[in-house]
Amino acid sequence: MQPFTTHTGVVAALDRANVDTDQIIPKQFLKRIERTGFGQFLFCDWRFLPDGAPNPEFELNRPAAAGASILLARRNFGCGSSREHAPWALADYGFRAVIAPTFADIFFNNCFQNGMVPIRLDEADVDELFRRTAAAAAAGGQYRLHVDLRACEVSDDAGFRKSFAVDPFRRQCLLEGLDDIGLTLRQVDAIGVWEQAHGLPPVAG
């Protein structure tokens, strides 16, 4: 897994609550058997017009969001289907972090498996980031944030600085790009003991 330590990037503001994983990646694109190549379908129904041209109204298609790698959204981001294709699509598009007041549980877990940090900030702080992103866009520019997973902090160059909470295990895995299956398999003896104690036959081989 791609490690995550610090990242500085352009913020794309998606001013919507309850963005579900069906919107992040519609179901007709779930048929691939690879983990890659989903970015082209990200937010497909919103991002493209019926003729396939980019929808200029959609937040990610605006000049202020060009090259964005940090997604800012409203509460309950990633609700609905458990499809990991959603974080795959976001990561493949180029996002390294998603900031929202709250996330759906399964999506939140899935992000960590894909080198992407989901960051929960207070609603008031998220409001402030929306204001700063809009102000930069209104001035014809882009808004940048700095995410530091070592310090668990989000900051900009104009005085915004907030810390965020993250599970220490998930943080360590992300900082070091660790394979958590490998970590669990280090405890394989304990798993075997548990199985034996619960009447399961030994694992073959």
Place this chain on the structure above:
Amino acid sequence: MEGPPVLYIDRHLVHEVTSPQAFEGLRLAGRRVRRPEATFATPDHNVPTSDRRLPIADPISKQQIDTLRANCREFGVRLFDLDDADQGIVHVIGPELGITQPGMTIVCGDSHTATHGALGALAFGIGTSEVEHVLATQTLRQAKPKSFEVRVDGALAHGVTAKDLVLYLIGRLSTEGGTGYVIEYTGPCIRRLGMEERMTVCNMSIEAGARAGMIAPDATTFDYLRGRDLAPRDFDRAVAAWEKLPTDTGARYDRVEVYAGADVVPQVTWGTNPAQVTGIDAAVPDPDSFTDPNDRSSAARALEYMGLVGGTKLVDIPLDRVFIGSCTNSRIEDLRAAARVPDILTPGQRCASTSNRNFEGRQGKGGRTHLVSPAMAAAAAVAGHFVDIRKWEYK
């Protein structure tokens, strides 16, 4: 590095959409499936609704099903294939075959895995990376969730179903009221529900944000499981163990909400998430009636997508289509009120659906989905618009 607790997984259900990358991960790392006998697979998302003896027309759908077949063969996983009489939607066949049993931990790469909680199992959806983790280790790293008792007293009125009940609960809890919790549904109203109705309730726990919903096993559960293909052979001994599972009297939950079954009227969603719901005797709400700015803008967006205006009575909304199906409501009792089943809506088409999600585009780009119970859907199919099923001659 300590990490979250390692939870042993008793049953792992696998389908074709969320598993190919997990099996590929095993192959690349030279790992095997630790407990093939605890792993059950079936293709259920790309299954044609037409004649399935014919080859699958969509080559990518076919590839996904072929991949599941090859993976099951390679890793020794039992597959209920397309031509198997036991093939079906994974959340329907798990209980039907007796794979799902009280007290088990059950996972599947599918958010509606909570369905199996109806039998007193701890069952929840996981992502594909976690599917790979369970295949390789038969465990999952899982922080302990908070507990949430949703108690429903009394009984449902005539014509009001489990689907109405769960939509009503989601409307009150919001789409994220259950986030971070496992819900236990308790109370006399829940105890009165049959097993299929309990599955409908638990299935939609995720629509309130809860990864899992469960109902303590009782005589209804045991009667349902007795004689199922994969139920325990020494059934009475199993029942004796299962009877010890229910939550202790006086146990404390992190959160408790109490509702009255009698307050539930038939429900219809008016928006683009399942919490945007109201009773059939009500009208579509005005977005300005919401105090929270997020709720207000969500409602305004939803009404625009749905082509509705605040104040319209639900019974005055005309319908183009009716859909009876999905893992929430596709059981035989649901289909007895059968209707023509369209696969996909065209933009702007309005559908009464027994499905579990009314998200934008979920039933086809631009399609407008209203979630209702199977009985309400069937009545709407006859009338051409929503009707209050309680006012019909309903046997």
